[in-house]
Amino acid sequence: MDAGTLLVQWLISGLSLGGLYALMALGLSLVYSILRLVNFAYGELILVAGYTLFLLNPTPIPFLIVVGIAIALAAITSILTERIAFRPVRSADPNTGLITSFALSALLQNAALLFISPRPQGVPMPALFTDNVRIGAVFFAQRDLISLVVSLVLLALLVAFLTRTRLGIGLRAAADDFTMACLLGVNASRIIAAAFAISGLLAGVVAIFWVGRVGTVTADVGTTPVLVAFVAIVIGGMGSLTGAAIGGFLLGFLNVGLQFVLPSDLLAFRQAFLFGIVILVLLFRPAGLIASGRTVDRV
Amino acid sequence: MLVPLFTYDLSGSTVLRLSMSSPRSSPTLCSYSTVNAKDAKTIILISVLCCGCRGSPDLVILIAMTNSLQIDTVSVQFAGLRALDAVSLTLQRGEIVGLIGPNGSGKTTLINAITGYVPLTNGQIYVSGRRISGLPPHRIAHHGIRRTFQTIRLFKQLTTLENVEAAAVAAGQSRRAASKLAHATLERLALSDRARQTAESLPYGEQRRLEIARALVTAPPFLLLDEPAAGLNESESDSLLNILIGIVRADGCGLLIIDHDMRLIMRLCDRLHVLNYGRTIAEGDPASVRANPDVIAAYLGGRR
Structure with missing residues (x-):
């Protein structure tokens, strides 16, 4: 393949994967920047959406509506986890919230194992997702192009929401300095609920494409995405929303790029190379690419 | 409609x-x-x-404008330390009250207590007869109380304009009204040129002004400023306070101000309230407070 073709392939694949990573990272980062809570149960929202796709697949409901229901259920689950699990420990030590999120994650995963199945379940995707399309000399799965468009549109909507609406400005203010925002009259509970709702919505959208890539859903389907999202917000800069998005895209491009540049016998160690680069980034920028300037605990 | x-x-x-x-x-x-x-x-x-x-x-x-902020025998206890001990203070709209006292005397704690940042151990706080103590901070804010911190606490990653807009939106203004108010407030504090810059990129003196712009945007009835001129040089602090007084007098808001600069406090305030070890040791007009032997002893040491 010539260089131009490779470049197009890298750009599109990188944007597609990076877009998903960025959405996930933003969902995780939104909650983190407001509550200083790394919500490891975030991955289980992908589980909820994934199993919804699986369970509703045999029904005559059209695919796009199933997708809508799956995304809505992820958002609702996110709001409920905040209400039921995180709100009671909100004023406790941040580590309590972290442990709560692990507990919640284990609970939901085991519920899926117990009540649905311990085996991977196939989620057939419609032709729209699985067909290939030719761009120049390269073939792409339409799914990748759709995910690219959807994530870019969603990112643009999110930016518009965060900069133009009252709730969005409140969210960004709260993400910057939660206490100060409350002292100016921002309703803490409402802003936290909104953060969890958006976080769940993003997880739901990511779930569709994540499950679409793999084609199956398992109880641990959320583990890798949440880990990737976490790494993305760390290299982007904990607490910075822009940083989270940049971190997501960076990971996506690196991941796809390594696939091209590594010799085939080293491809199995792609993750090692990827995280090696992450470590290098952190060596030079310990607070992440965009430091939020508030890495110390809040008083 | x-x-x-x-x-x-x-x-x-x-x-x-x-x-x-x-x-x-x-x-x-x-x-x-x-x-x-x-x-x-x-x-x-x-x-x-x-x-x-x-x-x-x-x-x-x-x-309109007959309200007052009433602090009624408020005490705050931190573990073994009584940070505030039965402090009473009334702030009327349109007046400037200086809250002074040596370091650790409870000045900041009083502002924290009013704004719901720390819980009261005893006592009540009212705005025009309605109890606000015990409410969550955002509800207290909706009663028209705004504060600034001794250390600058801007929304660093937001632009100058957005910082002020966020405050107006938080106070319940519509998006459009918030934007209009924010522009007007930046104009008043001579920050219009900086509207699109992030707050953290502003020079220190302008960050101080932005803090005040953010607190003032919805013309709150009560403004509590914790060392607004900290870290500014004399001419900067003079110009800041002149702007501030102009706004306070024009909007008719009640201002409670903490500062260590006695020259400034004496010139600025209608009334002074002096704390020492969490207790009120003197209150009254600046001249009588300055002559009060307890105040002199608290600042310079010595027996009371």
Whole structure:
């Protein structure tokens, strides 16, 4: 393949994967920047959406509506986890919230194992997702192009929401300095609920494409995405929303790029190379690419 | 639908209801009452309706801006330390009260207590007769109380304009009104040129001004400033305070200010309130407070 073709392939694949990573990272980062809570149960929202796709697949409901229901259920689950699990420990030590999120994650995963199945379940995707399309000399799965468009549109909507609406400005203010925002009259509970709702919505959208890539859903389907999202917000800069998005895209491009540049016998160690680069980034920028300037605990 | 032409916190205002037997007779007073925050909107509606009916014999008159912030024997206990001990203080709208005292005397704790940042151990706080102590911070803010911190606490990653807009939006303004108010406030504090820059990129003195812009944007009835001029040089702090006084006098808000610069405090304040070890040791006009032996002893040491 010539260089131009490779470049197009890298750009599109990188944007597609990076877009998903960025959405996930933003969902995780939104909650983190407001509550200083790394919500490891975030991955289980992908589980909820994934199993919804699986369970509703045999029904005559059209695919796009199933997708809508799956995304809505992820958002609702996110709001409920905040209400039921995180709100009671909100004023406790941040580590309590972290442990709560692990507990919640284990609970939901085991519920899926117990009540649905311990085996991977196939989620057939419609032709729209699985067909290939030719761009120049390269073939792409339409799914990748759709995910690219959807994530870019969603990112643009999110930016518009965060900069133009009252709730969005409140969210960004709260993400910057939660206490100060409350002292100016921002309703803490409402802003936290909104953060969890958006976080769940993003997880739901990511779930569709994540499950679409793999084609199956398992109880641990959320583990890798949440880990990737976490790494993305760390290299982007904990607490910075822009940083989270940049971190997501960076990971996506690196991941796809390594696939091209590594010799085939080293491809199995792609993750090692990827995280090696992450470590290098952190060596030079310990607070992440965009430091939020508030890495110390809040008083 | 009625679209209010302006929004203004009317809580604490007095309403007089007058009745007139005919449009030309002199009115007689039938009742008066104090508006609480909940009724404020209703009252506006009533007065709009009354004005709407021509020849209506009833008049509703609003006498605004009579509210006060009342701190009633407030105590705050931190584990073994009594940070505030039965402190009482009333702040009227339109007056500037200086809160002074040596380091650790409880000045900042008092502001923290008023704004719901730390819980009270004892005592109550009222805004125009309505209890605000025990409410969550955002509800207290909705009673028209704004504060600044001794250390600058801007929304660093937001732009200058967004910092002020966020405050207006948090106070319940619409997106459009918030933007308009924010632009006007930046203009007043000479920050318009910086509107699109992030807050953290501003020079220190302008960050201080932005903090005040953010607190002032919705013309709050009560403003609590914790060392607003900290870290500024003399000419910077003079110009900041001149802007501040102008705004305070124009908006008629009550200002409680903490500062260590006695020259400035003496010049600025209508009244002083002195704390030492969490207790009130003196209050009154600046001249009498400066002459008070307890105050001199607290600052310079010595037996009382």
